[in-house]
Amino acid sequence: MSDLKTIRGMPDLYGKDIEAISLIEKTCKEVFLAFNYSEIRTPLIEYKSLFERSVGESSEIIQQKEVFELDDRKGEMLCLRPEGTAGLVRSLITNGLDDEEIKKFFYIGPMFRYERPQKGRKRQFFQAGVELIGNAIYGDLEVIQVANMILDKLGIESNLEINFLGDNESLKAYNKYLDDYLSKSNEVPEYVKKNPIRALDSKDEKVKILMSEAKSIESFLNEKQKNKFSDIKNKLNELNINFGENKNLVRGLDYYNGLVFEFTSSELGAQNAIIGGGRYDGLIESLGGRNLPATGFALGIDRLSEIIKSSLLRKDVFIGYVDESSVPYAQKIGSQLRSINSELVIENYLGNANVSKQLKKANSQGFKFAIIVGQEEIKAEKVKLKYLKDDKEDVECTIDELVEFLND
Secondary structure, eight states: OTTOOOOTTOOOOOTHHHHHHHHHHHHHHHHHHHTTOEEOOOOSEEEHHHHHHHTOTTSHHHHTTOSOEEEOTTSOEEEEOSOSHHHHHHHHHHTTOOSSSOEEEEEEEEEEOOSOOBTTBOSEEEEEEEEEESOOTTHHHHHHHHHHHHHHHHTOOOEEEEEEOOOHHHHHHHHHHHHHHHTTOSOOOHHHHHSGGGGGGOOOHHHHHHHTTSOOGGGGOOHHHHHHHHHHHHHHHHTTOOOEEOTTOOOSSTTOEEEEEEEEOTTSSSOOEEEEEEEOTTHHHHTTSOOOOEEEEEEEHHHHHHHSOGGGSOOOEEEEESSGGGHHHHHHHHHHHHHHOTTOOEEEOOSOOOHHHHHHHHHHTTOSEEEEEOHHHHHHTEEEEEESSSOOOOEEEEHHHHHHHHHO
């Protein structure tokens, strides 16, 4: 049927794509739990006004009309969530969780933005993130450590860039300066006029030229804020977390202040940011909750899946067979291995291919070992473990020896 097709920018995910995404999600969850963050799940659909109030009218999401709007039967304007923080803050307030106690939450799930699909940008994409709510001492350092550990576990090389935007007063003063400074040009984009600090990371060449001679945000920080930034940098060095200072770094959402950061990868093209976050003190109060400090980050699962090393997609043992009567014994071996170590990835082949094609299939799917079961193996109660990735000789062993070998 010609009308059966996916929506643009919302692809079906299967094969290696979903394997990589699942591995990233699993790794994220393991690290989040290791830092004692609790999972939270918010609805995919929220009132559009939530994002207009939180991310700001000058943000890319609102300015470039990237939200998927839904008009319900009562005339309320809804939208598919374009990011995770605003919904989580709304949930804190509506469920009465915005008390003084420090809260640590994580989320994993799909987000939606109506934009031109390209590499690294989809209309339905997946994010994982953490939010640390409350007056946490060195909370900024913890969320960076969480992000850094995830990338380390996935074996992804990255660069961390940081900047310090000060508090709302210094941001207000800097925006006023930039507004006056940029007013001499008649070709400043509308989103920069609404929030002049966005000129720092503007891709517009005319704005870049103007900003090359503008003062930096550092000129508008007081001594306390400068000392805070200096302290954070010293502590990152003590934690052996490498970073670079980028004075043009701002986040695409208007609620950020204080420390902001991005992890980028050289293995991607123009869309090279893989994790971004920072402090958003004042957002909870602006949406009707308590005046609580907060910080966090969002991680682009889709982007990480494009660069993740295939060797990380662990597949352990492919168990094939010589003849159909050997299949039950092969399945028995697979069942025994799984019962001893449930983390092993084992494939019991059930097709009709010959042994040669079975081994090719095992190799193409990335299995580390292969076992071929026939009547000879059944009678001897021994199998030959074939190395598929390493140039090593086969290992002949009993089933008990095989279990011990794979369990090491």
